[in-house]
Amino acid sequence: MESEMNLDHLPDWWTVHYGATLVDLHAHPSLKRSLFYRALGQRIYPSPRAFDPLAVRTNFPRLVEGGVDVLLSAVYTPEIGITESAPPLKLLKYLAPRMWHKVYGRGYAILAHEMMDEMEKQAETERDEQDGSQWARFAHSARELEAILQLPEAERPVALVHSIEGGHTLEGKLENLDTFFKRGVAFITLAHFFPNEIVYPTFPWPEHLQQFGWFEDERELTQGLTRFGEQVVERMVELGMLIDIAHCTPPARKRIYDIVGKRAPLIASHGGAYSINPDPYNLKKWEMKRIAESGGVIGVIFMNYWLMPSESKRGLNVITQTLRAFVNAAGEDAVGLGTDFDGFTEPPSDLLNAAQLPRLTQRLLAEGFSEALVRKILGGNVLRVLLTGWKK
Numbered sequence: 001m002e003s004e005m006n007l008d009h010l011p012d013w014w015t016v017h018y019g020a021t022l023v024d025l026h027a028h029p030s031l032k033r034s035l036f037y038r039a040l041g042q043r044i045y046p047s048p049r050a051f052d053p054l055a056v057r058t059n060f061p062r063l064v065e066g067g068v069d070v071l072l073s074a075v076y077t078p079e080i081g082i083t084e085s086a087p088p089l090k091l092l093k094y095l096a097p098r099m100w101h102k103v104y105g106r107g108y109a110i111l112a113h114e115m116m117d118e119m120e121k122q123a124e125t126e127r128d129e130q131d132g133s134q135w136a137r138f139a140h141s142a143r144e145l146e147a148i149l150q151l152p153e154a155e156r157p158v159a160l161v162h163s164i165e166g167g168h169t170l171e172g173k174l175e176n177l178d179t180f181f182k183r184g185v186a187f188i189t190l191a192h193f194f195p196n197e198i199v200y201p202t203f204p205w206p207e208h209l210q211q212f213g214w215f216e217d218e219r220e221l222t223q224g225l226t227r228f229g230e231q232v233v234e235r236m237v238e239l240g241m242l243i244d245i246a247h248c249t250p251p252a253r254k255r256i257y258d259i260v261g262k263r264a265p266l267i268a269s270h271g272g273a274y275s276i277n278p279d280p281y282n283l284k285k286w287e288m289k290r291i292a293e294s295g296g297v298i299g300v301i302f303m304n305y306w307l308m309p310s311e312s313k314r315g316l317n318v319i320t321q322t323l324r325a326f327v328n329a330a331g332e333d334a335v336g337l338g339t340d341f342d343g344f345t346e347p348p349s350d351l352l353n354a355a356q357l358p359r360l361t362q363r364l365l366a367e368g369f370s371e372a373l374v375r376k377i378l379g380g381n382v383l384r385v386l387l388t389g390w391k392k
Contacts, residue, residue, distance in 0.1 A: 011371045017361040021149065023070040023379030023386075024354070025299035026163070026189075026246075026269040026338035029058045030075050033122055034115045035099065041126025041135055047353040049313070050346065057341040057353035060126055060135030063158045066357040069149065069379060070386075071136075071158060072186065072269070074343070075115045076165040077108040081194035085205070086214040108169045109176050116162055116183065123160055136160050140184025142390045149383075161386070163244070163269075165343075166192035167199060172228065174235055186390045187242030187267055190229065191252065195219075198229035199252045202281045206305045221280055224251035230259060237264045240391020244269045245291075246338075250280055257290045265296035265389040270338035272300065272307040273325035276318070281306055285329040292334035297385045298326050299338025303345045315348025316363050323364070323377060332373050336382040 032038040036054055043061045046052075056062075063071060083089045093100045103111060123136040136158040139145035148159040162183065167190045170176045180188070191201040200223035205215040225233070225248075233256055236243050243260065244267040245253045260266055268291055272282040283291075283298065291298055300322050301307065304315045307322050326335040341347060341354060351359055364374045 011365060013358065013362045013365055016365065016371050016374055017358045017378070018067045020067075020361075020375040020378040021069045021380060021383055022067050022357065023072075023336065023382040024058075024068055024339050024341070025072050025267070025297070025336055025382050026074050026165075026301075026340055026343075027058045027071055027354075028074050028076060028165075028340070028342040028344075029056070029071075030073055030115045030119045031344070032056045032059075032342050034118050035103070039126065040122045041128075047347075049349045049352065051344075053344055055342075057347065058339075060122075060158065061128075062353050062355040064135065065355040066353075068158055068354055068357065069156075070145065070383065071160055072163045073119055073160050074163045074165045074189070074269075075112050075119075075169075076192065076343070077111045077115070077169050078103055079166065079168055079192065079194045080104055085217050088214075107171060108166075109171050109173075109179075112164060112169045112180070113183070119160065119162075123157075133157070138162070138184070142387050145386060161186050163187050163189070165189040165244075166196065167229070167232065168192070168194070168196035170197070170232070172197040174231065177232060177235055177241070178239070181239050181241045185241070186386060187244050187269075188236070189244040189246050189269060190232070190256075191247035191249075193247075195223070197226060198232050199225050200249045201247045202249055202279075204247070204281075219249070221249050222251060224249055225255040225259075230255070233259050240264075240389070242267050242385070242389050246271055247281070253283075253287060257287070257294075260294060262294055264294065265385045266291050266294045267296055267385065268298045268338075270299050270301040270340045273322050273329070275325055275329075276322055277307055277309045279306065288326060288330035288334065292330040295385070295389070297334050297336045297381045298330060299336045299382070300326065301345075302337075302339040302341065302347045302351055304348050305346070313349040316350045316359060319348070319351070319360065320363050320367055323369075324367075327373070332376055333381055333384075335377050337378065 162185045191199045193204045209215040274282040274284045308318045
């Protein structure tokens with residue numbers, strides 16, 4: 001993508017950014033609320049320039065400050081395999097028995113519903129201290145999402161939508177899929193850190209975590225979608241529930257492309273470009289084309305480890321170049337943002353939280369991305385997929 005825009009007369013970034021409908025396809029405020037009991041209406045939690053699981057990068061004030069209109073709130077129920085990959089975590093059973101029982105004591109599906117309950121309560125009760133207005137409101141259908149977005153700007157809260165990361169949350173039961181869909185879950189990321197009843201994942205752990213024998217377990221990249229996984233994919237298409245292929249192995253992704261075809265838009269909610277960083281987690285050009293042909297969208301992750309082959313701390317540059325690679329491969333209508341903020345990730349030092357998202361708009365305009373394309377990247381494309389592909 002090469003723009004002929006006159007860089008001497010760039011559009012006003014503030015008008016472009018805050019005039020766009022900004023959608024984050026993948027973030028985890030629910031983890032900070034459910035595991036660490038953070039109040040999402042408070043500004044007090046810092047966002048340090050390093051990995052910090054206690055920081056809150058997508059609290060409601062930061063979303064508003066950054067101009068976020070819609071956030072897909074990803075519910076992740078931590079897999080028990082994490083305690084095998086890092087055995088000292090088993091001590092939490094004795095050091096933090098309340099948390100341990102909450103996470104591992106009752107099953108993944110029950111925990112997921114509880115996490116959604118807690119997020120909805122936060123949206124209902126947390127208010128702006130200055131004027132008492134509601135920071136955020138959940139949309140449980142495309143119709144409810146449209147209704148929120150049609151409110152006058154001065155009265156409009158951030159629209160939150162449930163999603164689930166990890167097919168283990170279904171516990172091998174199609175009835176759980178139906179229940180989550182009725183609950184208002186827009187999409188499920190089928191894979192995550194460990195194999196589940198649906199699919200096999202790519203290798204999930206950054207190399208710097210592999211110390212003291214921790215997080216060294218490998219993954220079988222030749223394995224793909226299971227028989228039950230094929231049933232889940234078909235049921236999701238039938239329901240009108242969006243399918244997220246992030247974290248799936250390459251064979252699993254190809255099988256999903258072949259099953260779904262053009263019947264429903266596919267999502268890659270948070271990832272990078274294989275042409276820039278050749279990791280099996282990232283998408284090759286042909287895959288981006290298949291997602292675009294389905295009417296779907298690809299979200300760029302805000303985590304340098306997956307975006308660049310030689311990691312550095314600053315990331316605005318590589319995020320921008322990854323978006324350029326997405327556009328070149330998939331076209332202007334299949335590209336979006338999936339920050340993965342608050343997902344136990346380490347964001348780039350020059351884009352630490354949702355309040356700093358205007359920096360990306362400035363950078364894209366300075367790189368010659370047209371105003372129309374920037375608006376599509378910021379959220380126009382993802383919003384189209386939600387309103388047309390989420391059938392509830």
